[in-house]
Amino acid sequence: MSMTKDVAIRVRGLVNAFDGFKVHDGLDLDVMRGEVLGVVGGSGTGKSVLLRTIIGLNQPQAGSIDLLGSDMIGGDDAARRNARQRIGVLFQDGALFSSLTVAQNIQVPLKEFYKLPDDLLQEIAAAKIRMVGLPDSAGGKIPSELSGGMRKRAGLARALALDPEVVFLDEPTAGLDPIGAAAFDTLVRDLQKALGLTVFMVTHDLDSLYAICDRIAVLAEKKVLAVGPLPSLLGHPHPWIQEYFHGPRARAAATTAEAADAAGSAAKES
Amino acid sequence: MSLQREAGGAQLRLTGTWTLPEAARLARGIEALSLPKGERLGIEAGGLERLDTAGAVLLNRLVGKLGKQADVHWQNLKPEHQVLLDYVTNCNPAAAAPPPSDNGLVRFISHLGWLAIFFLREARRFIAFIGRVVEAAVMTMLRPRRLRLTSTLFHMEQTGLNALPIVGLISFLIGVVMAYQGADQLQQFGAEVFVVNLVAVSVLRELGILLTAIVVAGRSGSAFTAQIGSMKVNEEVDAIRTLGLDPIEVLVLPRVLALMLTLPLLTFFADIMGLLGGALMAWVALDITPFLFFERLHEAVTIWSFLVGMIKAPVFAALIAMVGCYEGLRVKRDAESVGRLTTRSVVQSIFLVIVADALFSIFFSAIGV
Numbered sequence: 001m002s003m004t005k006d007v008a009i010r011v012r013g014l015v016n017a018f019d020g021f022k023v024h025d026g027l028d029l030d031v032m033r034g035e036v037l038g039v040v041g042g043s044g045t046g047k048s049v050l051l052r053t054i055i056g057l058n059q060p061q062a063g064s065i066d067l068l069g070s071d072m073i074g075g076d077d078a079a080r081r082n083a084r085q086r087i088g089v090l091f092q093d094g095a096l097f098s099s100l101t102v103a104q105n106i107q108v109p110l111k112e113f114y115k116l117p118d119d120l121l122q123e124i125a126a127a128k129i130r131m132v133g134l135p136d137s138a139g140g141k142i143p144s145e146l147s148g149g150m151r152k153r154a155g156l157a158r159a160l161a162l163d164p165e166v167v168f169l170d171e172p173t174a175g176l177d178p179i180g181a182a183a184f185d186t187l188v189r190d191l192q193k194a195l196g197l198t199v200f201m202v203t204h205d206l207d208s209l210y211a212i213c214d215r216i217a218v219l220a221e222k223k224v225l226a227v228g229p230l231p232s233l234l235g236h237p238h239p240w241i242q243e244y245f246h247g248p249r250a251r252a253a254a255t256t257a258e259a260a261d262a263a264g265s266a267a268k269e270s
Numbered sequence: 271m272s273l274q275r276e277a278g279g280a281q282l283r284l285t286g287t288w289t290l291p292e293a294a295r296l297a298r299g300i301e302a303l304s305l306p307k308g309e310r311l312g313i314e315a316g317g318l319e320r321l322d323t324a325g326a327v328l329l330n331r332l333v334g335k336l337g338k339q340a341d342v343h344w345q346n347l348k349p350e351h352q353v354l355l356d357y358v359t360n361c362n363p364a365a366a367a368p369p370p371s372d373n374g375l376v377r378f379i380s381h382l383g384w385l386a387i388f389f390l391r392e393a394r395r396f397i398a399f400i401g402r403v404v405e406a407a408v409m410t411m412l413r414p415r416r417l418r419l420t421s422t423l424f425h426m427e428q429t430g431l432n433a434l435p436i437v438g439l440i441s442f443l444i445g446v447v448m449a450y451q452g453a454d455q456l457q458q459f460g461a462e463v464f465v466v467n468l469v470a471v472s473v474l475r476e477l478g479i480l481l482t483a484i485v486v487a488g489r490s491g492s493a494f495t496a497q498i499g500s501m502k503v504n505e506e507v508d509a510i511r512t513l514g515l516d517p518i519e520v521l522v523l524p525r526v527l528a529l530m531l532t533l534p535l536l537t538f539f540a541d542i543m544g545l546l547g548g549a550l551m552a553w554v555a556l557d558i559t560p561f562l563f564f565e566r567l568h569e570a571v572t573i574w575s576f577l578v579g580m581i582k583a584p585v586f587a588a589l590i591a592m593v594g595c596y597e598g599l600r601v602k603r604d605a606e607s608v609g610r611l612t613t614r615s616v617v618q619s620i621f622l623v624i625v626a627d628a629l630f631s632i633f634f635s636a637i638g639v
Contacts, residue, residue: 098606116294116324123327127358131323144604163290163322194353 006033007066008166008198009054014063016049023049025222027063033165036192036199038209041219042240047202050219051168054200055089056080068165085113088164092171094155096143102129102154103139109161128157133187149180153187160191167192169201173208185211206250210257218244280310280340285317288325296328300335311336316346326354399596403526406518421524429490430532434539436489437482441540444477445469445547453555462556466566469548474575478541480627483586486533487619491594494525495615498598499608507599517599526591533587534580541579574639582630586623593619 009031016024023046031037041047052058054065056072065072070083096105103125110121129139132153143151152172159167172188173181189212192199203209209216209230217227218241226236234245244250288296313333321329336342347355410416452468498521501507510517545567552558558566597615601607 098604110290114290114293116290117297120293120297120324120327123331123358124324127323127327131357160323163324194350194357196350 007031008033008068009200010064010066011050011054012064014050014053014065015061016046016053016058017061022222024053024060024063027219027223029217029224029227031166031198031200032215033198034196035214036189036201036212038213038216039200039202039219040204040209040216040244045219046222047219048170051170051200051202055087055168056084085162086164087166087168088159088162089168090152090155090159090170090172092174093148094143094151094158096151096154096158098143101140101142102134102146102157105143105154105158106139106161109158113162124161125157128160129154131160131191132157133183149176149184152176152184156187156191160195163195164197166198166200169199169203171202171204173203173205178207181205181207182211188212206253207256210253211260281312281314282336283314283317284329285319287320288318288328289320289322290324293324293328296325297331300328300332303332303335311340311342312345313342313347314345315348315351318348318351321351321354323354323358326351326358329355330358396593396596399599400592402518403522403592403595406516406523407526410519410523416519417527418520418524421520422528425525425528426532428493429486429529430536433486433489433532433536437485437536437540438543440481440485441473441478441543442547444481445473445544445549446551448472448477448544449548449551450555453552457556463558463562463566465548465552465556465558466563467570469552470545470567470571471575473544473548474541474571475578476627478544479537479579479582479586480623482533482536482540483583483590483623484620486529486536486587487590487594487623488616490529491590491619492612492616494591494594495598495601495612496608498522498595499601499611502599502601503603503605503608505603522592522595522599525595526588529587529591530584533590534583537579537583541576578630578634578639582627585626585630589622589626590619593622 007030009029011027011029014024014027014029015022023044027050029050039047039050049058053060054067054072060073064074067083068086070079072080072083096102097108100108103122106125106128107121110116110124116124126136126139129136134150134153134157138146138150138154143154146154156167156169156172169188173184176184185208188199188201191197192212201208201213213230215227215229216233218225218233218236218238220238220240225238226233226241230245233241236242286292333342448469449465452465453462456462456464456468498507501521507517507521510520549558549560549563552563553560594615597611597618601611
């Protein structure tokens with residue numbers, strides 16, 4: 001994968017506090033273009049708050065956020081709007097509009113920002129549905145008729161509607177069965193490669209970290225404690241990171257990932 | 271996009287950006303493209319700078335259109351564009367289209383039929399629910415210790431005490447309005463003093479209880495549905511069941527009982543406030559002193575006028591509480607149904623209260639009170 005040293009998201013000195021309790025205190029983070037960044041951390045370390053702050057849903061007490069060249073905190077509305085057209089967000093349970101069909105959900109941002117003929121809108125929606133691996137018939141269904149995994153895929157299709165440069169995923173594999181989760185990981189990886197996406201992924205899923213993340217940022221003690229490729233984090237001395245990457249579940253995930261790698265290379269050789 | 275004819279075929283040169291902002295213009299361009307009659311058509315894609323899904327959809331459309339006339343082959347298509355193009359080929363937007371609808375008359379009749387079936391089914395379910403509540407009430411009466419006293423008192427406070435201001439204000443104002451309107455009409459006959467009869471009979475027999483019941487249906491019936499409904503969304507009701515408890519006994523009975531106790535009290539309060547409002551207006555508009563008003567009141571109404579109102583109160587209360595709880599228990603596991611059923615609960619309970627009121631009127635006139 002070609003990794004340009006271009007920064008897509010730059011967070012500096014971020015301070016977030018709720019009722020006087022600081023969730024973030026001087027948090028710095030860079031996300032490079034074209035990488036998949038996994039954000040991990042214990043409950044209450046503000047992973048989702050960080051995501052919401054970057055996309056402008058949460059006003060921080062201090063700090064600066066640069067998203068694709070737009071200043072998301074001090075900048076004007078036009079700049080923020082411009083940035084929002086170039087990002088896509090997948091919320092935890094998809095956050096699909098429940099009264100619209102999947103295809104209509106995908107068309108919402110397209111209709112909002114561009115004036116396109118109806119048949120083209122339908123074709124684009126159908127293409128997105130195919131892209132995220134849903135059957136064509138899913139386009140005519142409303143979200144409550146879909147399973148959890150299908151809703152996540154539909155949510156991803158809507159997040160991709162405007163062909164964004166950066167995609168934010170909030171716990172994309174939470175609530176999916178292991179097979180569904182692995183399939184979703186593969187889907188994110190394939191789309192990321194095909195569309196050249198930058199992916200910012202909040203996750204608890206160790207399998208996802210092993211399978212698709214280029215770099216991992218660990219949130220603890222109100223800042224980004226460590227950031228880097230997975231192997232470089234394994235030796236980090238901080239007790240939480242040690243516990244996280246060397247606990248029983250982490251070992252299981254690592255074994256699976258190694259086995260998958262071995263199987264992959266074996267398949268290539270044969 | 272430019273088209274050139276060459277020996278033995280034609281060449282279509284794609285250039286620039288094929289992305290969303292250009293999509294509408296490109297779609298028109300493809301529409302207007304006049305087809306070459308050559309057997310071979312080369313599409314030169316080397317000059318294509320940027321391509322997104324919309325662009326790929328359009329390319330796919332282009333190939334689909336030209337492919338019928340000519341033998342299309344790609345030249346210099348970049349691999350990343352090829353990937354995108356592969357995603358969009360063979361998509362079927364028709365699968366997402368809603369099924370074709372019947373004509374208006376057929377739809378109207380089938381809708382009517384469904385409504386009738388829905389209504390009957392709903393009525394049967396609700397009657398079954400009433401049966402279960404009564405059963406639970408009898409069981410509780412046999413073993414009074416099983417009554418959830420704390421919960422009952424809590425709901426009495428919520429539905430009764432906290433409703434006093436709004437019920438009092440509305441009844442007072444209705445008393446004022448009745449006296450004022452009555453005064454206007456009765457003055458023409460010099461029968462001002464009958465304002466007392468008008469206010470007393472209408473407030474005690476009908477308006478006091480009816481308005482209170484409607485306010486309570488809007489206030490507490492909806493609250494019951496929303497409370498039980500959100501518990502249903504959270505699977506709390508299922509948890510109650512798996513713990514070996516009966517949701518009817520734990521959730522429904524305290525609410526029904528609380529409302530059956532508080533609605534008569536609220537009605538009594540509403541009656542007093544309505545009479546006070548009438549007395550005040552009679553004094554202001556007609557110079558009927560409060561002393562005269564209450565002396566006249568004594569002659570105008572019997573105890574039965576008051577009792578007719580009060581007898582209805584617990585019945586209306588039971589209807590409101592049971593509709594509220596019933597709709598609450600029908601909530602499914604999505605938040606949207608909480609809102610829909612809350613609305614339905616209010617509409618249904620007000621409807622049932624008014625139907626019951628009409629039945630009471632017939633009953634009381636038949637027995638002559």
